[in-house]
Amino acid sequence: MAMDIIDYKIYGTETQFVEVELDPGEAAVGEAGAMMYMEDGIVMDTVFGDGSAQQKSFWGKLVGAGKRLVTGESLFTTVFQNNGSGKRKLAFAAPYPGTLIPIHLPDVGGTLICQKDSFLCAAKGVALGIEFQRKLGVGLFGGEGFVMQRLDGDGLAFIHAGGTLYQRDLAPGEVLKVDTGCIVALTRSVSYDIQYVGGLKSALFSGEGLFFAVLQGPGKIWLQSLPLSRMANRIVMAAPAMGGRSSEQGSLLGAGAAGGLLGGLLGDDE
């Protein structure tokens, strides 16, 4: 299956977007709503399913769309095709602060398993599928549920996750314990299991949750430093409507010495 080879450039540092360059006739698939701009000559088409070339039949498309529905994504994929005569550019933007990285699928063995909403865009021909977690414990407590997204093909795919994205190669037998929310992607060769943090005190007060994800090599893994849920949690906690308190505001309004002292003593850790 011929993949479209696309050139790209990533802009920005904390909130990034990727600009891809399409040769005439080339196409890219993107997550609905991720497109930022496109040059004249690029035609947008919304297809049922994942737009990969191998799903020709109606039923194949239906199954593909159904799978996408399971992962919580839209039934349709948007395909951007360059119908112009020269090279044309279009850009996809990340939906929240984080890092955007390109993954050349052949470099990771042709298959990448990633968390449900991390896919941003890919060369046309990359199949977007789902991977069911067969281990009950991992499905229930792994932080990702039973369904992860699977990218198959030999083209380029862009994934995005919160904070800084960290890629790590695990040697055969190497074990890494990871906060369950921080896993973004892994190759199929990595063993994924969960482990109870151990000890009632740790379970209750360490703030790490009840389970670690245990990843064992060989293979590649990608971790995010700041899951969106964690950031959202902090923002909501700090919001005045939820009883949060802004110290700057407190001093401006002159909360009084006692209040200031108490605030300093008991102040937030942020």
Next chain:
Amino acid sequence: MTPNALALPGRLFGPGLAAAGVLVSARLDALQLSVALPDGQHLRAPLSQLGLRNAGFDGAQVEIGWVQGEQRHALLIEDAAAVARLLRDAPGGLLAAIAALQVQRRTRGVRRGLGLSAVALWLALPLLALLLLFLAARPLAGWIAGLIPTAQERQLGELVFKAQAVKLDLIQGTAANTALQRIGERLTPGSRYRYRWHIARDASVNAFAIPGGIVVVHSGLIAAAGDAGELAGVLAHEVEHVERRHSLKAMMQQAGLRLAIGAVFGDFGIVGDAAGRLSGLQFSRDSEREADRHAIDRLGAARIEPAGMLRLFAKLDASAAGAAPPVWLASHPTTPERIERLRQRIAERGFAAHQPLDIDWPAVQSSIGE
């Protein structure tokens, strides 16, 4: 090369190799594992050095690992068919390791089955609890009703009667009232309830009991009854409703079930209502049967001829022929069924000498002007 070598396509990981592994073909024979690298070289490891484990994202792959000097290599068998081949045809030297893998895979299967069952059970639990509640509703309602003191029941009855009395056209101070009082007192000696007997002007052949001992008889019933014995039969039935706290139990059951159905299904008004109502009707039919059966005993104890009750039911049956709803939608059992049960009860009980009710029945009937 040994003739029965096992060909295994796989992905090789190790120092100096790409982090995502290198696709290789390997051969496993009775002595060693031999991996052909893309550059034409071969890696070899004797069987005794090989370690096996279930590996990969969902544990479906098998990793064959070995250490050579400081270098650790791993061959990952990804293809499901190749994994099956390895598990089936592995050379004798690996039998113990393969058996351990199999056990782990089987355990995982069993654990998953158990886990899924547990999850399914957890989800089905509210439904099971509801079903149990449906089955146990009657005894449960009875038990709860038993906890309510008579004084409170009387207050409740008083409230209900007050609400009803607005709609009722009560007849007072007639010979019928006196007769009703007399029959009632004869039926309820030593009761914990203080009975009050009322006549309401209503042409339908009916009577009803309110918790706490208030019995209301429609004037139509007195007109339809051929003698005082027939009225006594109906009164005995209503007294049983009071003594057995049927209304109170029905209230408890209805309220409890509706609460439970609401808790399980949320505010699915129609389903919950229908289920609650059908169960209420079933309760009502059971209560009627119970009241009928014990009414016969009560008549016997009061030495009143039970045949009067039968005669009245026969009249009811004749007048209401063909209009009855299906059994499961009715609040009362069908009249023929009730007559049959009453007959059986009378037959098995047997009756001693009766003491006739000394009441001038035509005078009673004319006193209410029907």
